[in-house]
Amino acid sequence: MNEELDSQLSAMFDDELASEECELLARRLSRDEQLKARWGRYAVIGAAIRSERGVRLNAPLAGRVSAVILAEPALATGHGARRAGVRWWQPVAAAAVAVGVALVSVLWLRAQTPLAGAALSAHLSAPTATVPSAAVVPAAAAGAPDSYVVPRAPAVRAMAVPSIELANYVVAHSVFSSPVTRRNLLSAFMTSESGSSAEEPRDDAQSDVQ
Amino acid sequence: MPRAMSSSERFVALTLAWAVAGAALAEDTSLGRAPPQKTSLESAPAHKTSLDQAPAHWLERMNEALTTRDYDGTFSHWHGGHVEMLRIIHRVQDGTVSERLASLDGSGREFIRTGASLTCYLPDKRTVLVEQRPPDESLVGFPALNDQTASFYDIREVTRTRLNRRDTHVITVSPKDQYRYGYRLWIDDSTAMPLKTQLCDARGHVIEQIVFASLTLSSHIPDSAFKPEVSTAGFTWLRNESAPPAPGAPTLAWNAMRLPPGFRMAARSAQTLPGSTDPVDHLVFTDGVASVSVFVEAQRREQADQPSVPESATVGSSSAFSTVIDGHKITAVGEVPPDTVRFIANQLAREPPSVGARRP
Numbered sequence: 044m045n046e047e048l049d050s051q052l053s054a055m056f057d058d059e060l061a062s063e064e065c066e067l068l069a070r071r072l073s074r075d076e077q078l079k080a081r082w083g084r085y086a087v088i089g090a091a092i093r094s095e096r097g098v099r100l101n102a103p104l105a106g107r108v109s110a111v112i113l114a115e116p117a118l119a120t121g122h123g124a125r126r127a128g129v130r131w132w133q134p135v136a137a138a139a140v141a142v143g144v145a146l147v148s149v150l151w152l153r154a155q156t157p158l159a160g161a162a163l164s165a166h167l168s169a170p171t172a173t174v175p176s177a178a179v180v181p182a183a184a185a186g187a188p189d190s191y192v193v194p195r196a197p198a199v200r201a202m203a204v205p206s207i208e209l210a211n212y213v214v215a216h217s218v219f220s221s222p223v224t225r226r227n228l229l230s231a232f233m234t235s236e237s238g239s240s241a242e243e244p245r246d247d248a249q250s251d252v253q
Numbered sequence: 254m255p256r257a258m259s260s261s262e263r264f265v266a267l268t269l270a271w272a273v274a275g276a277a278l279a280e281d282t283s284l285g286r287a288p289p290q291k292t293s294l295e296s297a298p299a300h301k302t303s304l305d306q307a308p309a310h311w312l313e314r315m316n317e318a319l320t321t322r323d324y325d326g327t328f329s330h331w332h333g334g335h336v337e338m339l340r341i342i343h344r345v346q347d348g349t350v351s352e353r354l355a356s357l358d359g360s361g362r363e364f365i366r367t368g369a370s371l372t373c374y375l376p377d378k379r380t381v382l383v384e385q386r387p388p389d390e391s392l393v394g395f396p397a398l399n400d401q402t403a404s405f406y407d408i409r410e411v412t413r414t415r416l417n418r419r420d421t422h423v424i425t426v427s428p429k430d431q432y433r434y435g436y437r438l439w440i441d442d443s444t445a446m447p448l449k450t451q452l453c454d455a456r457g458h459v460i461e462q463i464v465f466a467s468l469t470l471s472s473h474i475p476d477s478a479f480k481p482e483v484s485t486a487g488f489t490w491l492r493n494e495s496a497p498p499a500p501g502a503p504t505l506a507w508n509a510m511r512l513p514p515g516f517r518m519a520a521r522s523a524q525t526l527p528g529s530t531d532p533v534d535h536l537v538f539t540d541g542v543a544s545v546s547v548f549v550e551a552q553r554r555e556q557a558d559q560p561s562v563p564e565s566a567t568v569g570s571s572s573a574f575s576t577v578i579d580g581h582k583i584t585a586v587g588e589v590p591p592d593t594v595r596f597i598a599n600q601l602a603r604e605p606p607s608v609g610a611r612r613p
Contacts, residue, residue: 207375207378207380207382207491207528208526209566209568209573210373210375210378210382211382211384211526211527211528211529212526212546212548212573212584212586213568213571213586214364214371214373214382214384215384215524215526215535215546215548216537216544216546216586216587217371218371218386219519219520219537219539219544219546220544220588221316221542221543221544222315222316222319222320223315223316223319223436223438223447223450224542224543224544224588226319226341226354226450226463227450227452227461227463227569227570227571227588228568228569228571228588229354229364230328230330230339230354230463230569231330231332231461231568231569231570231571232362232364232568232569233330233337233339233354233355233356233360233362233363233364234330234332234335234337234339234356234360234569235360235568235569
């Protein structure tokens with residue numbers, strides 16, 4: 044893949060590509076499997092980077108893609124699909140699917156990475172070694188090796204429970220939280236899936252000294 | 254041609270706005286002046302003992318202030334690069350706690366508590382959840398800090414500083430391991446109200462922040478302050494209308510076989526959640542600062558045939574994890590790292606009722 048194409052792809056993902064170039068590239072995306080795969084990787088990488096910085100995926104682009112898809116009657120209804128050649132929205136719709144995959148990937152990454160699950164599992168198990176626990180003692184008695192490979196954390200997917208159900212749990216749990224954590228929890232629930240961007244606050248205690 | 258503000262510029266502008274608003278409001282409200290009525294906190298002896306000034310004591314005073322004082326405040330909530338303004342109104346009248354928390358922008362969600370009734374308005378879901386708690390279940394039943402808590406958190410006063418023209422004590426609650434989060438709190442010297450709160454991970458990085466822009470400690474808050482602004486026409490109302498199982502009714506006894514260090518079971522109850530008729534076993538584990546709720550409910554028939562894949566979610570800095578054990582859906586929710594709720598949920602097992610949770 045040439046450098047110019049790569050650059051165009053990057054610019055398209057960042058919503059910085061001119062609309063006419065965007066359409067041309069979208070057409071090419073529809074027939075170039077390698078380019079499609081590269082787009083998918085860009086989506087995942089970009090989303091992961093944005094997730095780390097607390098910035099969401101490119102909203103204008105995602106919004107435009109959604110608008111295009113919804114505005115397209117053939118796709119919206121699933122009937123009467125017109126096959127008069129490749130239309131420009133088809134590759135964009137494919138790109139939207141890639142973005143969707145990226146979002147799922149980000150959720151998965153967030154579920155997996157915050158505290159290095161496998162390492163923490165080892166930590167969690169460690170304190171139990173001082174207690175005559177049935178789960179620990181037999182292994183030691185059986186001459187288990189001094190070192191072992193920490194098993195991979197089982198696959199975890201983003202919770203698919205209805206948000207109402209999660210709301211129920213949060214509200215029920217809030218009753219038993221300490222006053223300050225209850226306020227934090229409920230505030231987070233009030234603001235989840237909404238809000239505007241802002242930079243990370245400074246975390247030094249001296250920042251407010253006057 | 255004017256250019257759009259960058260996110261950093263927006264944040265600075267917002268910060269300045271809050272600072273200005275806070276300073277201006279402080280001139281007009283009780284934050285800037287003595288409250289109109291003396292309260293038990295302010296009428297405390299001027300000569301403080303060393304115990305009064307201990308960092309942990311400031312946390313207890315803060316918890317007491319948050320739960321017993323009447324106040325009306327506006328604050329910013331920052332998490333994950335997003336900031337939103339909220340308003341909180343809290344009143345204790347004749348022993349009944351009323352509280353209203355509302356999102357001022359964004360979702361428009363509201364949470365209102367009146368005594369044992371909790372109502373959550375979700376305009377984005379066009380739904381209202383109403384949960385009626387047992388009347389004898391205290392909403393202020395959180396365990397006090399004790400020596401064991403100090404074993405798992407390092408509690409210090411790192412400095413005294415001024416915030417919004419108020420003298421504050423900066424108290425840090427630092428976890429000694431990765432099973433829990435830490436806090437950095439700016440506690441008002443005279444009222445013990447937390448004017449700023451940062452939630453930090455085990456490395457001390459801020460992951461959530463709340464800063465009051467205005468706060469009024471009012472001597473009178475009318476009932477009208479606890480009315481929702483949300484129009485609920487056409488909304489679905491979900492209530493827990495089914496009575497919880499009677500105290501003597503036989504129920505499955507679930508318990509955690511092992512818990513992260515310092516956690517212990519603080520409460521358990523059988524209840525029904527809004528919109529459901531199935532009983533749920535609700536277990537609460539706490540280390541004195543953080544708490545984790547575990548909900549156990551029998552899998553529905555239509556779910557039983559589906560493969561059980563563990564699921565996780567986050568609500569701000571709080572974590573949720575759901576899995577299936579022995580035909581029951583286990584969901585843990587708490588203001589702790591994701592791996593802590595996952596560990597606790599995976600440790601749930603059915604046990605005879607007389608057996609308590611074993612701690613490692």
